[in-house]
Amino acid sequence: MADQNLRIGFVGIGNMGNPMAGNLIKAGWNVTVYDTDARKMRAFIETRGGASASSLAELGGKSDVVITMLPDGFVVRRAVLGKESGDDCLVKGLAEGAAIIDMSSSAPVGTRQLGKDLLAYGISLIDAPVSGGVKGAVAGTMSIMIGGGPALADRFDALFSAMGKRFYVGSLGAGHAAKVLNNYVSAAGLAAAAEAVRVAERFGIEPQVLVNVINASTGRNNSTENKFAQFILNGKFNSGFALGLMTKDLSLAMEVAEACNVPAELGRATLALWKKAENAVGGTADHTEIARYVNEQG
Numbered sequence: 001m002a003d004q005n006l007r008i009g010f011v012g013i014g015n016m017g018n019p020m021a022g023n024l025i026k027a028g029w030n031v032t033v034y035d036t037d038a039r040k041m042r043a044f045i046e047t048r049g050g051a052s053a054s055s056l057a058e059l060g061g062k063s064d065v066v067i068t069m070l071p072d073g074f075v076v077r078r079a080v081l082g083k084e085s086g087d088d089c090l091v092k093g094l095a096e097g098a099a100i101i102d103m104s105s106s107a108p109v110g111t112r113q114l115g116k117d118l119l120a121y122g123i124s125l126i127d128a129p130v131s132g133g134v135k136g137a138v139a140g141t142m143s144i145m146i147g148g149g150p151a152l153a154d155r156f157d158a159l160f161s162a163m164g165k166r167f168y169v170g171s172l173g174a175g176h177a178a179k180v181l182n183n184y185v186s187a188a189g190l191a192a193a194a195e196a197v198r199v200a201e202r203f204g205i206e207p208q209v210l211v212n213v214i215n216a217s218t219g220r221n222n223s224t225e226n227k228f229a230q231f232i233l234n235g236k237f238n239s240g241f242a243l244g245l246m247t248k249d250l251s252l253a254m255e256v257a258e259a260c261n262v263p264a265e266l267g268r269a270t271l272a273l274w275k276k277a278e279n280a281v282g283g284t285a286d287h288t289e290i291a292r293y294v295n296e297q298g
């Protein structure tokens, strides 16, 4: 039975965090949000309800469990522990026995270290990164990849179910590893399709015609089905997932591969291509701009 009195703190109400925290409120949970961007907090309260805190420490003091949905593991670590003694951070407010759920796409090895460091405060950590994009976050249909102690994961099952489908993948950090490996496959699929469309166009085949053929054939993937017509061929490039975040996930996937002694040759070539695209178009551009970058080469 879900404990609806649980006080939930939510840090990072950006493209993903906003609809995720919104779905928790819709499901009847008591949510307080914090974001370094005060405008986002005001807009959140106006449109979704809930409460806001004016610092991480204040949010920690008002929460039994805090969800982080931040750009990467370095930002998460800093928000949780601070970097220097005067820094505002969650552990300054959280009580012993509280928990943190990191739903960002963070580095798996860093997550394990953060879990160890939090033991000294009596605070537990679970990783629960997501897939499904802004569309899945809004609909509450994301895949949630959970790593950490099973009893702890179970304690927050009702929270997860308000945001998507749960997959328990293993010990602390396993969720983050699964997530970046998923994004490696996704990034490779998008880049491969972008190259195929470019070649087809040069050969005299309309891009949409090739995408239609692939979608009815064995080459289809999430990008050919859900990105080309929707964000790329119409020139919108507005999926809501930044190119720099995809490159970060690919780098993390290759770090995991290296730690596991897997050469991952295709992964390294894919990462090199995404890095070149990031240098050319900038990390804040939408990740679907990789197709425009590929199109403009040669």
Ligand code: NAD
Pocket: 011, 012, 013, 014, 015, 016, 017, 034, 035, 036, 037, 040, 069, 070, 071, 072, 075, 079, 103, 104, 105, 106, 130, 131, 132, 133, 134, 239, 240, 241, 242, 245, 246
């Ligand atoms: P975003 O940039 O839209 O949101 C991040 C939010 O964190 C921003 O509102 C920012 O102001 C806030 N923030 C940054 N530093 C902060 C701090 N120290 N304290 C409080 N708030 C802070 O990013 P996003 O697209 O929502 O992605 C968040 C995470 O989810 C990333 O790890 C990303 O890789 C992952 N992710 C994104 C998508 C997607 O489609 N956008 C899909 C799956 C996973």
